[in-house]
Amino acid sequence: MRYLHVFDPWHFPLCTCPAKYSVDPYTGCEHRCIYCYITSYVREPWRVRPKKDFLRVLETELKHAKIMPVSMSNSSDPYPKMEKELKITRGTLRLLSKYKFPALVLTKSNLVARDRDILENMQAVVSITITTLDEELAKKLEPFAPAPELRLSAIEKLKEKDIKVAVRVDPIIPSINDSPIMLKTLIKELASLGVDQIISSTYKAKPDNFKRVAGVFKDRAEYLRELYYERNEMVRGIRYAPKEIRYKMLKIVRSLADEYAIPFSVCREGFALSSAKTCDGSHLL
Numbered sequence: 001m002r003y004l005h006v007f008d009p010w011h012f013p014l015c016t017c018p019a020k021y022s023v024d025p026y027t028g029c030e031h032r033c034i035y036c037y038i039t040s041y042v043r044e045p046w047r048v049r050p051k052k053d054f055l056r057v058l059e060t061e062l063k064h065a066k067i068m069p070v071s072m073s074n075s076s077d078p079y080p081k082m083e084k085e086l087k088i089t090r091g092t093l094r095l096l097s098k099y100k101f102p103a104l105v106l107t108k109s110n111l112v113a114r115d116r117d118i119l120e121n122m123q124a125v126v127s128i129t130i131t132t133l134d135e136e137l138a139k140k141l142e143p144f145a146p147a148p149e150l151r152l153s154a155i156e157k158l159k160e161k162d163i164k165v166a167v168r169v170d171p172i173i174p175s176i177n178d179s180p181i182m183l184k185t186l187i188k189e190l191a192s193l194g195v196d197q198i199i200s201s202t203y204k205a206k207p208d209n210f211k212r213v214a215g216v217f218k219d220r221a222e223y224l225r226e227l228y229y230e231r232n233e234m235v236r237g238i239r240y241a242p243k244e245i246r247y248k249m250l251k252i253v254r255s256l257a258d259e260y261a262i263p264f265s266v267c268r269e270g271f272a273l274s275s276a277k278t279c280d281g282s283h284l285l
């Protein structure tokens with residue numbers, strides 16, 4: 001298959017995702033999140049380009065594929081600015097709906113709310129990432145992504161149509177966006193919007209993303225270097241912060257999710273902290 005792939009976490013030992021497909025209508029992502037990991041494997045990662053003949057090829061593939069949820073997108077955002085005109089992601093949703101494939105949509109863009117007319121009539125869960133409600137901090141972490149306020153307003157519009165919404169509080173970076181007060185403000189807001197699940201995970205360091213994070217947060221660089229390069233854990237070549245620090249941050253999010261009665265899951269952390277049935281929201285489909 002060219003565009004519809006069975007989701008493959010490369011046998012990553014901490015991945016608990018149920019079976020699903022993965023599709024990316026676009027290559028590259030313009031949000032330029034400093035913690036992004038695609039820069040280690042996507043050529044020209046910040047230049048968005050649509051995939052050639054995407055909808056025609058995808059339709060042929062869907063006709064012959066076994067029905068499973070389709071996750072879109074794992075290595076880009078399905079709603080870059082050019083999607084406003086190109087409508088390839090919108091066309092993808094139409095195809096998934098036509099061939100009865102449930103959709104797991106992952107985005108940081110409020111443009112997803114445009115497609116609620118399709119999403120409300122199919123099996124779909126929209127996962128929107130919000131790492132902080134602090135506009136200034138968000139600008140440092142995700143310089144070209146829509147502001148958190150816009151993402152909240154997209155959640156509101158989706159929930160008005162009763163569409164399932166998960167929010168990824170991901171990644172949490174020690175000493176950057178792990179303040180319990182900030183997390184409480186965020187979770188409280190999400191609860192008021194009626195989100196169906198919170199998914200959380202901590203920052204994993206790779207040489208290129210660490211360089212960006214340390215460059216933006218110069219005053220925290222030494223502390224983060226110690227956590228990720230001296231006291232770190234290695235999982236399949238990926239640098240994790242020490243277990244006790246990751247557990248403490250995620251336990252705070254879990255406790256807040258419990259306080260506001262929102263099902264919670266962790267992503268690729270190896271902690272028994274989840275209360276939701278699946279780590280990626282597929283049980284909501």
Ligand code: SF4
Nearest residue numbers: 029031032033036076
């Ligand atoms: S939205 Fe995802 S793929 Fe795009 S830059 Fe941010 S982390 Fe990378």
